[in-house]
Amino acid sequence: MLFDEIVDKAVAAAIGWAAKKGEIMKTFALILIGILGLAAVAQADVYIKQESKRGAFSGQPEKTIVQEIWLGKDKMATIAPDSTTIIDMGLKKFLSIHHQTKSYVEAAFPVDMSKIMPEQMAQMMKNMIDGMTISVKPNGQTKKIGQWNTAGYDGNIKMMGMDMKMVFWASTDVPFDWKSYANMYTEMQKVQLNVGEKFIEEFRKIKGYPVATETSMMGMDLKMTVLEIANKDPGAKVFSVPTGYTKKDRFSAEDLQKE
Numbered sequence: 001m002l003f004d005e006i007v008d009k010a011v012a013a014a015i016g017w018a019a020k021k022g023e024i025m026k027t028f029a030l031i032l033i034g035i036l037g038l039a040a041v042a043q044a045d046v047y048i049k050q051e052s053k054r055g056a057f058s059g060q061p062e063k064t065i066v067q068e069i070w071l072g073k074d075k076m077a078t079i080a081p082d083s084t085t086i087i088d089m090g091l092k093k094f095l096s097i098h099h100q101t102k103s104y105v106e107a108a109f110p111v112d113m114s115k116i117m118p119e120q121m122a123q124m125m126k127n128m129i130d131g132m133t134i135s136v137k138p139n140g141q142t143k144k145i146g147q148w149n150t151a152g153y154d155g156n157i158k159m160m161g162m163d164m165k166m167v168f169w170a171s172t173d174v175p176f177d178w179k180s181y182a183n184m185y186t187e188m189q190k191v192q193l194n195v196g197e198k199f200i201e202e203f204r205k206i207k208g209y210p211v212a213t214e215t216s217m218m219g220m221d222l223k224m225t226v227l228e229i230a231n232k233d234p235g236a237k238v239f240s241v242p243t244g245y246t247k248k249d250r251f252s253a254e255d256l257q258k259e
Helices: 010-036 119-130 176-191 197-203 253-257
Strands: 048-055 063-072 077-078 084-088 094-096 105-108 133-145 148-159 162-171 209-217 220-231 245-250
Touching: 133 197, 148 209, 176 253
Parallel strands: 105 245
Antiparallel strands: 048 063, 048 220, 063 077, 077 084, 084 094, 094 105, 133 148, 148 162, 162 209, 209 220
16 A cells, blocks of 8 residues: 655644645545555465656655555555555455554554544544545546556545545456456455445446556645566565564654655
């Protein structure tokens, strides 16, 4: 899962509560984008390499990171430079590992994000999720992305009176059973976001695996593009917490600061 970008605490303190609200929403938006981009497939392990480009926002420069995603039977891991997210549907648990602080947060399904985020963000996180709505519809466009033929889907997420606009470019050409992926994907959204069936039904409209997404919200733009999909052996360490890391009940601001 992609946990990405929060402004420096000193800047947030200087620009006041209203601006803080915007930064918290942007932080949540990036967390949400990560959740919406995660999936697992009930078959042999699949390796996906993808590139995420985030445009400049709130005084932060442009940033590009490369992530690795491992999809296994009932579990997945997303590995970014500063963090690793592990979701195990069999054990019904969620792990977010932060390498900078050598710590991790573990939560059981269904995950209440407001209970594991920093306390100063918790209530706003809860309000965002409780009032969140989404719509997804085909946009009639097609294009080739890398080696994959894709069809476009427009998504719009509303939370606290603000819009997150997304375009999903999905392909049925991927070398795994995308229908099994889609079923697991929607189940994972239920347990991670604790949302209702109406929310999930919108995502069932997407046919295929999203090999690219484009997201914009409050002046922040993020583009994700898949670079490689292959069958590989993940090894023993991909789905586990590194030795010596400390378990915590909540993320800290330091955990999120350089994500």
